[in-house]
Amino acid sequence: MQRVQKMRVRKHQVVLNRSVGGDTGIFVFLAIMGVFMFLPMVYVIMQSLKPLDELWMFPPRFYVQNPTLKNFGDLFSLLSDSWVPFSRYIFNTVIITAAGTFGNLLFSSLAAYAMAKIPFPGRKFAFKTVQLSLMFTPTVTSIANFLTLSTLGLLDNLLALIIPAWGSTMGLYLMKQFMDSSISNDVLESARLDGCGEFRTFWTIAMPMVKPGWLTLIVFSFQGLWQMGSSIYIYSEQFKTLNYAISQITAGGIARAGAAAAGTVLMMIVPIVVFLISQSNIIETMASSGMKD
């Protein structure tokens, strides 16, 4: 006798091939993983809200009992006491993030458009090189870049952090793949026939069609640059970044545990909010991120 396939209905939809046992197992796995991922985040928020006596209480408690914002106040007074004004660190990080992201967006989109939509000789080779560069970390190039930057006279200058970001390959890779899959050649072709130059086609036709792409590029570039800490290219205090300033407080040891946690929370909230806002666009872009050979 032929085995009849069991059918399950979930929210008025027939669900194929899903057993109750499997669903439960997956739920348990996800719950455990979720707790493991989430607890450290909860803990840092708890730490940042704990008054001094709770921070140094034995046995230590996970949850805060009398939440206070004093740690955040401490953080700002610590930072304003520092040798370089706090606003300077914020300014540096904002400039690096904004200028780096803007340049990256502009250069990568232009290059991605050319590589995706103009059949010039050598484009396969150029893109392969870009793909290859995703396979190693910037650690490899840091020493040689130090020499290059010092020859160019860019050491100890914010440009030393900004300019390399313009050539970041992740953005170009995602943008090119996304353009490949979401802009039809016919549209571009008719624009060209109507007498639209390549730059105008790029700007007025291609770019509006890949908005999720550039949002993704902005978010990724932002994430990278926002957490830029100390760097071997920068040695003057007035060019250091916000993340560096916060990490100096963290390194200040036990007396500053509360302020350090407050700093970590502040540094963590910004990228999380940015990701929350742009999540659906990022997922849309990532759908075309696959590598095809």
Added chain:
Amino acid sequence: MEERKDNNENSVEIDETEALTEAENDPAVEDMPSDLHTDNSVAEEKDMPEASAPTAKKKAVARKDMTALQWTWHEMKRNKVAYLMIAPFMLVFLTFTVFPVVLSIILSFTSFNMLEMNSDMWIWFDNYTRLFFDDDVFLLACKNTLVFATITGPVSYMLSFLVAWFINELSPRIRSFVTLIFYAPSFSGSLYVIWSTLFSDDSYGWVNGTLLDLGLIDEPILWFHNEDYAMTLCIVVALWMSLGTAFLSFIAGLQTMNRSLFEAAAVDGIKNRWQELWYITLPSMKPQLMFGAVMSITGSFGFGGVVTALCGFPSVNYSCHTIMHCLEDYGSQRWEVGYASSIAVVLFFIMIGANILVNKMLSKVGQ
């Protein structure tokens, strides 16, 4: 546009759009393997059906009239605006990514140390012999790096995929919340330093405090500063942070899969979700799997900074010393640039090699 028109007039009598589409369909034009080129156009001519012979012939003759080099040159001129468009990016990319690799390879054959530059500095393979035969710390770092990468790479890869696959069937709102929770650790600034608070050396750390309170230990454990635990803990933290770009790529790939495939599969006798995964989901996710592998491998090798933040630099008895730390040590602390470059070159080839190997393996999935 003026440019394009000019080109069109100068060039052979090919209708521009035709040439363009043709060029796009024909990989030979883009790849410009010069010797293959002529063969290709001959073959094309043969394949052409009779009806479209006149145009086809015109095109073929046009390309045949020129050598492959001339044709490439012609194509380059016709698309010169493209070079203008990639120029800014390529300039930065070549300066800060390609050139450093070349420079590192060259410097790795020298004893350059920022101060002396003379004809004696060419020591050729001495740096490499020193690395592999004289430098015990480097060999230990190699071992640590390999242990670290072979555990975190594959585990994080599978974890990214499994979680993405599991949450795929949740309702969109819950799914985006869960995505945030799993993805957040990988990009939230220096959130990972909280692990050193949780596992701090004194009895006020949450883990030590709890264990002491429960009477499981008599004195605080120096978690990140103890040879026995440091590496394991770093791997745990690495895994905690590892649901990154690959994870997002998997989520996106799973969501854009064709639902009707699954229905057809159910009719064809696929009995459970694991069979569905193996026979349908994985093969159609191949591009994402490739991309995810690259991200996971690169991530598993680029973890030095986090280890430094958690275990200090150098870590106790070099228990967590990786190749990245050797590089930092010789590069930006001792300024033995030549020697540091040889470390960078070794690291470079290890990463590229691992990526190419894994990509080769993955290309066999579903074949």
